[in-house]
Amino acid sequence: MSLPRPPDMFDRDWEWGQLARFVTNDSPGATLGVVSGRRRQGKTFLMEAVCEATGGFYYAATEAVPRAEALRQLGEAVSAFTGTPGQVRFASWAEAIDGLLSLGAERAVPVVLDEFPYLVRDAKDLPSVIQKALSPRREQRTASRSRLLLCGSSISFMGGLLSGQAPLRGRAGLELVVPTFDFRLAADFWGLAAEPRLAALVYFVVGGTPAYRTEYLAGATPASLAGFDPWVVEHVLNPASPLFREVRFLLAEDPALRDTGLYHTVLAAVAEGNATRSGIASRIERRAVDISHHLTVLEDAGLLVADPDAFRRNRPEYRITEPLVRFYHTIMRPHWAQLERVRPGRAERIWRTARPRFLSNVAGPVYERMCRVWCADFAAEETLGDMPGSVESGVVHDPATRTGHEVDVAVRGAGGALLAIGEAKWGDVVGLGHLARLERVAALLLAKGEAPGRLLLFSGTGFMPALREAAARSDGRVQLVDLDRLYTGS
Incomplete structure (x- = not known):
């Protein structure tokens, strides 16, 4: 089942597709998902939108609330969702998680706990409680089709939920980072x-x-x-x-x-x-x-x-x-x-x-980083000579002058072969001098057994006519990337 995207959602096509597939999976048994990302990226928008599209349950935790008050607030939210005002009371987190699982007794339904780190701050055992609640053969899990989504902005905390010896490691069917x-x-x-x-x-x-x-x-x-x-x-x-x-x-x-x-x-x-x-x-x-x-x-x-x-x-x-x-x-x-x-x-x-x-x-x-992102995500294989495996920066040592040459962009293929090196200048009109420096670095690398097939020159200001002529004569070896190409080309 596909969910229609909210008309006011910009991009996030892939993230929406992953969420939609997770929450609409009608297979029996409750499942767990973890959604994280830095603040202000639209995680709450996604969570609220998926609940609106499916009739799901959404609850945002409050900061600095003690355990008893958090349980009371959650109970009130569940009461409002089920249409039984004031009737739901949770005495413990084990009881609360079972209550959330019961929301999926009749259909697959997303159950979102947003700002999850706030809940754990005064309930350190909550991840372990969820682990036990989702035990594979436990009746409350097998009888439920709740799609429990834990969401939070503390990347260190949320990443730790599923790592190493953490209680929830191996329990999640979705781990989504919103970039x-x-x-x-x-x-x-x-x-x-x-x-x-x-x-x-x-x-x-x-x-x-x-x-x-x-x-x-x-x-x-x-x-x-x-x-x-x-x-x-x-x-x-x-x-x-x-x-x-x-x-x-x-x-x-x-x-x-x-x-x-x-x-x-x-x-x-x-x-x-x-x-x-x-x-x-x-x-x-x-x-x-x-x-x-x-x-x-x-x-x-x-x-x-x-x-x-x-x-x-x-x-x-x-x-x-x-x-x-x-x-x-x-x-x-x-x-x-x-x-x-x-x-x-x-x-x-x-x-x-x-x-x-x-x-x-x-x-x-920041511009240098944008140029590396362009190489990794937008540049054509013909531009780089092959599909990039990694794009980094680095320093090449010159033994003759005992100096280091900074390389803003170094593109390697999947097997580690050096495909291209590049220089990025936001405020300079780039000319033959910049190309000569790249040629010097390429020669140093060749002496060490690495030969970049492409030389990339990026500029936020423009290129000298002589450099454009040299690039045109290079049969593709010298690639010039201006702002128009950075934003729209490959």
Whole structure:
């Protein structure tokens, strides 16, 4: 059975299809699904929509509510759903889960517990209770067709539900992670697909989080390139805007991030360009071993990722996953006190002064990431020479000069062969000098036994005529990717 997509749902075709298949499966026996993803990605929208489409049960837990009150609230929600006001009372979580299973006695029905980590905070045994309730031969399970969906935004917690020796490992029939929109989807969502440069600038600030447009900015979008700077001042640097404190709330809302001050300091160090563990530790004046836990927690929370070096596997570099977090630590946090004390023209002056840092520490790294995503998800096999298996960045050592050459894009095939290397420049008109540098890196790699078949040059500003001529003569070896190709081509 297929479920019609809600008319107000943007994209999420694949996620909707997975949910629809799970909740409409009419096979006997209750089943379990886990839905996670960072906040503001539309998980609640999906959960509510699938319940509306099927007549399912949806319950959103309340933060900081003790066990007895949570059980009372859940009982009231079940009473309202079954049309028996005030008659459902749960004395324990075991009784409550059985009550939820009973909702599927006559038909397959989704039963959603949203903000599930809030429930577990005062009921640590709840995952074990669910494990026992879903025992394969237990009568309450076999007699039910409830499709129990546990949903939450704490990535570290939700991921842990099904890992290792966790009670629910092996019990779930669905594990769905709702991602942020990639840069192309974000451009469509913001209505900027026809203006790729403006779409990229907006993406550098707010990334692909849909709620920032629909809920935080009520659809406010810069109408033109000339309107971008005023849009940043009015909707991001303005203390009255919900986006202003969003990054602080992101960290405060995650139960795994207890010492938020230190976590912010680590993120600020990464935003400044300190990408290695030792570099981060040096910047915040701590030993590398002292920040290992904090880096792991930020990774588990989905705010940091350790990207492997394409050429030195033991030298990963840390990258901030969310553009708004990078923007906050680069632009807003250093001027926080001044921005909070509103004065006419002050935010404009701060933004004007910070614009060079925005280009180097925000636009540059995010644009490089977009170029890697393009190679991984959108580039044609003819462009790269084969289907990509991995797309990373890295450093190639030059023994003659004892220097390292940064490679923004390194594409390997499924078997590990190096297909292409590339350089990405957001603010530079790329010319023959950039190509010569790539040729030098390619020669160094050839000396080490690796020969990239393609050289990729990305630019957010354009290419010199001489470089275009050289690319045209290269028989496809030199590929030029401008913004139009990045957003619409392959």
